[in-house]
Amino acid sequence: MNELLNFDSLNPDLGKNYCSCLSDRPMGDFKHLVLVKFKDGVVVEKLMEGMQNLVAEMDTVKSFEWGQNVLSEDMVTRGFTHMFLLTFRSPNDLATYANHPSHLEYAEKFTAAIDKVLLFDFPPILVKPSA
C-alpha cells in the first residue's frame, strides 16, 4: 500500500482528545507536513511544477509552502532533504484533498520519485503570530 495515501490512522476526534492542551481551543486550521528524501537524479523543480498546478486547482488547500534543508548532517536531518507544508481549514478538507483524483494522480508520480517519507499531521498551535 502506498503510505502517502494512507489516511486510515487519521482520527477526526484526536483534535479534541489526543492532547489535553488542545481540548479548549476552537476548531481551526489543520496542517499536513511531508518530509522526503528524493531518489538520485530526480528533477525536483519539474515535480514542483506539478505540485504548483495541483494546489492552485484545489480550493481545499488554504496555503502551501515548501523548502530544501540547508543542514547536511544525516545525524540531525535523518536524511530528509525537502519539506512540504500544506494548510487546510479542517481535517476534512485534507481528506477531501487526499482523495481527489488530481491528487491521487500526482501522488503516484511523487511517490515514484522518493526514497523515503515522513508524515506529520497536526492542528497548529500558534504561540507567536507574525507581527
Place this chain on the structure above:
Amino acid sequence: MNELLNFDSLNPDLGKNYCSCLSDRPMGDFKHLVLVKFKDGVVVEKLMEGMQNLVAEMDTVKSFEWGQNVLSEDMVTRGFTHMFLLTFRSPNDLATYANHPSHLEYAEKFTAAIDKVLLFDFPPILVKPSA
C-alpha cells in the same frame, strides 16, 4: 556535543547556491523546523510554558507554532510526535537566537526531555499564500 545546538553545518550561502530554484528569489524568511519524540513521562505542557516565555522574550523570533502529530503509525511518522516551527527574518537571526543565553538554558532542559530529534532549516518557498 548537543546536536540541537550544532549550527556548524548552516552555510549562509546555501540560500543562493544549494538549489538552483532558489537563486532568483529575494532574501526572505528563514525557518527552523524541529521534530521530536519526548521521553516517557515528560509533561509537554510544562515544557511549552518555557518555550512560550522564550519566544516572547526573543525579538529575533518572528513567529512560532507547534503541534502534536495525530498520525500514529511509526512507519509513516518515524516515531516523531511533536513539531516546532520557528520563523526568522534571516539565517543570522536564527543563529543569534540559537546562541542566546536564554535559548541555551532552555535547550538544555528541552534536550534532556527528548528521545530523538530531527532538524530541518530552510528558506521557505511560498507557492500558495493564505487567501
